[in-house]
Amino acid sequence: MSPVDTLSLTAADGHRFEAALFRAARTDAPLLLFLPALGTPARVYRGFAAALAEHGVQVCVPDWRGMASSSLRASRTHDHGYRELVEIDAPAVMDALASRFPGAPLWVGGHSLGGQLSTLVAARQPDRVHGVLLLASGSVYLGCYASRLQRGIRALGLLSSVTGAVLGHFPGQRLGFGGREARGVMRDWLHVAHTGRYEPARASFDYEAALARLALPVLALNFQADTWAPEAAARYLLDKLPRCTRETWNWGAADTGGRALDHFSWTKQPQEVVPRLAAWLLSH
Numbered sequence: 001m002s003p004v005d006t007l008s009l010t011a012a013d014g015h016r017f018e019a020a021l022f023r024a025a026r027t028d029a030p031l032l033l034f035l036p037a038l039g040t041p042a043r044v045y046r047g048f049a050a051a052l053a054e055h056g057v058q059v060c061v062p063d064w065r066g067m068a069s070s071s072l073r074a075s076r077t078h079d080h081g082y083r084e085l086v087e088i089d090a091p092a093v094m095d096a097l098a099s100r101f102p103g104a105p106l107w108v109g110g111h112s113l114g115g116q117l118s119t120l121v122a123a124r125q126p127d128r129v130h131g132v133l134l135l136a137s138g139s140v141y142l143g144c145y146a147s148r149l150q151r152g153i154r155a156l157g158l159l160s161s162v163t164g165a166v167l168g169h170f171p172g173q174r175l176g177f178g179g180r181e182a183r184g185v186m187r188d189w190l191h192v193a194h195t196g197r198y199e200p201a202r203a204s205f206d207y208e209a210a211l212a213r214l215a216l217p218v219l220a221l222n223f224q225a226d227t228w229a230p231e232a233a234a235r236y237l238l239d240k241l242p243r244c245t246r247e248t249w250n251w252g253a254a255d256t257g258g259r260a261l262d263h264f265s266w267t268k269q270p271q272e273v274v275p276r277l278a279a280w281l282l283s284h
Helices: 043-053 083-098 113-124 146-165 184-197 208-212 231-238 274-283
Strands: 004-010 016-023 030-037 058-062 108-112 131-135 218-224 243-251
Touching: 004 058, 004 083, 004 184, 016 043, 016 083, 016 274, 030 043, 030 083, 043 058, 043 274, 058 083, 083 108, 083 113, 108 113, 113 131, 113 208, 113 231, 131 231, 131 274, 146 184, 218 231, 218 274, 231 243
Parallel strands: 030 058, 030 108, 108 131, 131 218, 218 243
Antiparallel strands: 004 016, 016 058
């Protein structure tokens, strides 16, 4: 098992949270800031991150604002959205990593929502980022999904509005979708679902224009059995990055040892994805 450090971080607005850092043998090895899926604690990615570190890629996985080690919880008195995650929390992690590993190329990436937000982090701070890794990720734009999932996303919108008004948050941990989510996170998520555009509430930065300008290497790995990040959703997200050098892998059971991996099962089978991901990152 690769050495693991716990980074105790404080964001510019006072938010306190932790990130797990999996160190490779070389301190100048590529460094991946990996952002979790909606409502998913960093510990879910421990096996994946440790395996990547053993293959020569250092990995840092932070807890989301409002999750696990975070000092905040979504409530009637506390709300946040994509702007806080991208513009306040992500820079705090990046600053800590830059001070520890000044010579290491920094990749940003993530799973599902984490992958989407990693593109926004890169678009906002392109000079600090070497490239982007998207894993089981794609836009949540309704047009990318089959009719059954479209109905499910619309139902989530209704539930989010009702629970936000009654409880002050979205109880995803009770409903089987995400965790205890802030109203603002769900509003921003649903805005993308209905418009296909990244326009976080209270953000003055034009993310759509910045995504179109971004010119970095991008790898997107999706799984054919993943209904939450189908090929159409990945393609819709990648189409926002026309100047990037984009490579897409769409894997089925034949690519992963006979196992048909899906939206979360890949986290339990890191040996099926890590060697090729690490080789790609190390060669770019």
